[in-house]
Amino acid sequence: MTLDEARALDAADPLDFARERFRLPEGVIYLDGNSLGALPAETPGQLAQVVERQWGEDLIASWNSHGWIEWPRTIAAKLAPILGARPEGLLIADSTSVCLFKALAAAMRARPERRIILTEESNFPTDLYVAQSVADLLGGEVRSVRADELTTSLNETVAVLTLTHVDYRSSARHDMPALTAAAHAAGALTVWDLSHSAGALELDLDERGCDLAVGCGYKYLNGGPGAPAFLYVAERLQKELHSPIGGWMGHAEPFAFEASHRPADDISRFLTGTPSILALAALDAGLDTFAGVNLQQVEAKASALTEIFIAEVEDRCPELRLASPREPADRGSHVSFAHPAAYAIVQCLIERGVVGDFRAPDLLRFGFAPLYNRVEDAWQAAKALGEIVETRAWDQPRFHARQRVT
Ligand SMILES: *Cc1c(COP(=O)(O)O)cnc(C)c1O
Numbered sequence: 205m206t207l208d209e210a211r212a213l214d215a216a217d218p219l220d221f222a223r224e225r226f227r228l229p230e231g232v233i234y235l236d237g238n239s240l241g242a243l244p245a246e247t248p249g250q251l252a253q254v255v256e257r258q259w260g261e262d263l264i265a266s267w268n269s270h271g272w273i274e275w276p277r278t279i280a281a282k283l284a285p286i287l288g289a290r291p292e293g294l295l296i297a298d299s300t301s302v303c304l305f306k307a308l309a310a311a312m313r314a315r316p317e318r319r320i321i322l323t324e325e326s327n328f329p330t331d332l333y334v335a336q337s338v339a340d341l342l343g344g345e346v347r348s349v350r351a352d353e354l355t356t357s358l359n360e361t362v363a364v365l366t367l368t369h370v371d372y373r374s375s376a377r378h379d380m381p382a383l384t385a386a387a388h389a390a391g392a393l394t395v396w397d398l399s400h401s402a403g404a405l406e407l408d409l410d411e412r413g414c415d416l417a418v419g420c421g422y423k424y425l426n427g428g429p430g431a432p433a434f435l436y437v438a439e440r441l442q443k444e445l446h447s448p449i450g451g452w453m454g455h456a457e458p459f460a461f462e463a464s465h466r467p468a469d470d471i472s473r474f475l476t477g478t479p480s481i482l483a484l485a486a487l488d489a490g491l492d493t494f495a496g497v498n499l500q501q502v503e504a505k506a507s508a509l510t511e512i513f514i515a516e517v518e519d520r521c522p523e524l525r526l527a528s529p530r531e532p533a534d535r536g537s538h539v540s541f542a543h544p545a546a547y548a549i550v551q552c553l554i555e556r557g558v559v560g561d562f563r564a565p566d567l568l569r570f571g572f573a574p575l576y577n578r579v580e581d582a583w584q585a586a587k588a589l590g591e592i593v594e595t596r597a598w599d600q601p602r603f604h605a606r607q608r609v610t
Pocket of ligand 1: 299
């Protein structure tokens with residue numbers, strides 16, 4: 205593909221209008237929106253408004269007058285169409301790790317005669333650690349298997365199957381409807397982690413019979429560093445599932461100040477304490493970048509950008525080995541390549557204004573955020589990568605020095 209051809213594809217992109225909703229630094233090709241979404245243009249102004257007008261002038265009255273107390277639900281309602289869920293099934297709260305803990309504990313306690321939490325051995329580390337914490341606390345056991353062993357491992361001992369929909373390293377995508385159906389056939393519940401799918405792929409949680417799900421607010425949803433996470437609990441399950449942390453915000457009447465916990469009869473029962481209003485305000489602005497966006501087009505663009513990037517990189521750098529599925533339907537919106545000098549290559553690329561990241565032990569990872577990345581970005585990044593690998597420009601001491609966050 206030529207640069208002109210790449211630009212012609214961008215000119216015909218039905219999502220082209222969304223790029224202006226972000227503030228992207230000049231001269232930078234940002235391919236890390238799967239790790240920290242870019243800053244939406246409206247976020248600084250909206251945050252300033254919440255801080256100065258709401259907090260500054262209206263003070264505590266804002267809980268009512270600006271509806272702060274409802275934000276975990278009202279902002280979830282903005283997220284709902286992105287996940288193919290009804291607002292009644294969603295909350296914004298905590299972090300992904302904490303939401304996962306709540307979801308797994310609730311699911312385990314709903315299957316008291318079963319002990320196993322089934323997961324994949326390559327799952328994201330926090331997901332594995334949290335599963336182990338829940339198992340330790342409730343007298344269960346975590347069974348981590350390879351992806352191809354999941355269905356045969358589902359039996360009458362499994363309380364819950366928990367998986368990350370799109371793998372953070374390889375980008376491999378699970379067949380969510382098929383695995384959910386297999387888990388249900390074995391009598392187990394499912395908890396899906398959608399951190400690398402929400403905002404990049406078309407999802408249909410309600411229609412696909414999903415039980416519980418969690419995911420990050422700061423990746424493709426653009427909520428800002430450490431943004432609150434989301435928790436989905438299918439409406440049909442809400443009455444039988446209980447949060448393991450019965451905080452006052454999950455009480456049926458928090459301001460009745462009753463001495464014992466009486467859970468709300470809806471999704472609010474999964475709330476714990478006072479929501480972080482400033483963080484919610486930033487996530488709200490992040491979700492506004494999806495206004496009028498068609499998720500089918502988002503997924504189509506994810507597939508096109510990753511496809512073009514793979515072809516361009518393979519054309520220029522035979523030394524790199526594709527570590528992601530070749531079939532677009534089998535992957536998410538990021539692509540990984542393996543190389544023994546992956547860390548140094550990524551650092552060298554960053555110095556040239558192409559921001560991807562490194563994932564141990566040997567992966568270069570490039571995320572394509574369909575709302576703001578263009579075909580031209582994929583083309584230019586592949587070109588820079590090709591030059592760096594060919595000239596070994598990465599082989600300098602400064603590119604080998606490891607930083608704390610990779
Ligand atoms: C990014 C990510 C997380 C992050 O969890 P935090 O609690 O926000 O730190 C968890 N799980 C997966 C699969 C992720 O990709």
